[in-house]
Amino acid sequence: MSRVAVVTGAARGIGAATVLGLARAGWSVVAVDRDGDDPRLPYAMGTRHELDDVVARAGALGAGTAVAHVADVTDADALGAAVAVAETRFGGLDAMIAVAGVIAGGTPLWEMPADQLAAVLDVDLGGPITAARVGVPALLRRPEPRQGRFLAVASAAATRGMPKLAAYSAAKAGVTGLVRGLAADLAGTGVTANAICPGSTDTAMLAESARIYGLDGTGPFAEQQAVGRLLHPDEVAAALVWLAGEASSAMTGTVIPVDGGLSL
Numbered sequence: 656m657s658r659v660a661v662v663t664g665a666a667r668g669i670g671a672a673t674v675l676g677l678a679r680a681g682w683s684v685v686a687v688d689r690d691g692d693d694p695r696l697p698y699a700m701g702t703r704h705e706l707d708d709v710v711a712r713a714g715a716l717g718a719g720t721a722v723a724h725v726a727d728v729t730d731a732d733a734l735g736a737a738v739a740v741a742e743t744r745f746g747g748l749d750a751m752i753a754v755a756g757v758i759a760g761g762t763p764l765w766e767m768p769a770d771q772l773a774a775v776l777d778v779d780l781g782g783p784i785t786a787a788r789v790g791v792p793a794l795l796r797r798p799e800p801r802q803g804r805f806l807a808v809a810s811a812a813a814t815r816g817m818p819k820l821a822a823y824s825a826a827k828a829g830v831t832g833l834v835r836g837l838a839a840d841l842a843g844t845g846v847t848a849n850a851i852c853p854g855s856t857d858t859a860m861l862a863e864s865a866r867i868y869g870l871d872g873t874g875p876f877a878e879q880q881a882v883g884r885l886l887h888p889d890e891v892a893a894a895l896v897w898l899a900g901e902a903s904s905a906m907t908g909t910v911i912p913v914d915g916g917l918s919l
Contacts (some may be wrong), residue, residue, distance in 0.1 A: 657719055659745040660899060661685045661737050663728045663786060664755030666701025668858035669808060671709045672892035673754060674721055678713035680896055683745040684721040686710055687737045688755070689728070695774040696759055698863045728755045728782035735789040747797050750804040750899040751790030753783040753830075758860050761867040764821040772822050779826035783807040783833055787848075791837070794846045803846030804899045807834055808891075811854050811914045819867065827852075831910045838908030847907035851894050854914030855879065856886040881916025 660677050664670030665686035674686045690703040706723045713721035724740055726733035741748045757778045759771040787805055794803030812820060813827040830850055837848035855861055855876035865873045877885045894913045897903060912918050 656746065657681050657683045658749040658899075659683045659685075659741050659747055660750040660752055661687060661741050661748060661786075661790060662752045662754060663687045663726075663734070663782065664701070664808075665709055665723075666690075666703075666705040667709075668754075668860065669853065669856060669888045669891050669895075670754035671705070672888035673752060673895050674709050674713055675716070676889070676892045676896040677899065678716050678719035678721050680718065680900070682719040682750075682899075683741075684713065684719060685724050685737050685741045685745075686713070686721050687724050687726050687728070687734070690725045693757065693774055693778075695770040696757055698859070698866070700757075728753070729777045729785055731785050731789055734785055738789050738793045742793060742796070748790065748793040749797065749802065750806065751786050751794060752804075752895060752899065753786040753807040754895075755782050756808060756810075756860065758820070758823055758863055758867070760820040760823055762819055767822060775822045776826050779823065780829040780833075783830050787833065787837055791841070791846065795844060799845060801845035802901050802904060803844070804903070805834070805837055805841075805846065805848040806895055806898050807850045808895075809850045809852045809910060811852050811912065811917045813852055813910070815918060834910065835908045841907070847903070849898050849903070849906055849909045849911065851891065851898070852910060852912045852914060852918070853891045854886055854912070854917035856888055856891055858888060861885070879917055880914065881919055884915070886913070886915050
């Protein structure tokens with residue numbers, strides 16, 4: 656029987672790459688995205704068309720399978736319905752993976768529009784909290800001995816001050832605290848909680864970061880990383896796929912930099 660995951664932010668970027676990586680490894684995946692822009696933010700979110708395309712590509716791999724599910728990650732009922740799909744269609748849940756994120760800023764915190772501030776905190780910290788609240792009970796419903804995984808995507812900004820992104824940094828630092836607290840709560844259950852901190856990755860969010868900083872493109876971000884380039888979403892997703900597997904059983908409460916040396 657294949658292992659089962661719910662992945663948020665699945666329409667593009669790291670989320671999409673995670674769905675594909677899991678499917679390639681034989682997982683069944685409920686791929687979740689919101690299918691609609693956030694009126695509080697000035698850039699486009701993932702679309703249902705993109706989500707369906709990811710699911711189709713996952714199916715074409717011929718290993719695992721994936722289904723699309725539309726949900727706002729801050730809506731516990733909607734995200735809980737995705738967990739229910741995992742349990743009713745695939746028989747249970749083995750990994751809850753909170754990838755969905757947004758970015759906003761470009762001003763000092765005290766000048767940041769209140770609606771943008773709320774969006775960043777709601778999605779980037781509230782989303783993983785909601786994922787834990789609806790996902791962990793399902794992970795614990797697996798019979799013992801279980802190998803459940805709660806995973807979240809933080810950011811290099813969780814530990815490295817980024818100018819004009821204080822709210823984003825605060826939310827991502829909150830994610831690292833969340834997984835440490837969950838790891839303590841889950842001690843002895845067979846369910847672990849870990850996070851990764853990506854560096855500058857070639858995604859729509861990074862393009863928005865460039866716009867926020869008034870850059871012509873994302874190239875300058877590559878210069879800050881020891882690898883001398885932007886990361887590809889597949890490289891970051893590979894860490895999540897590994898953490899979701901049984902080989903990571905000795906790790907919990909861990910925050911792993913997958914940042915191309917940005918944090919050096």
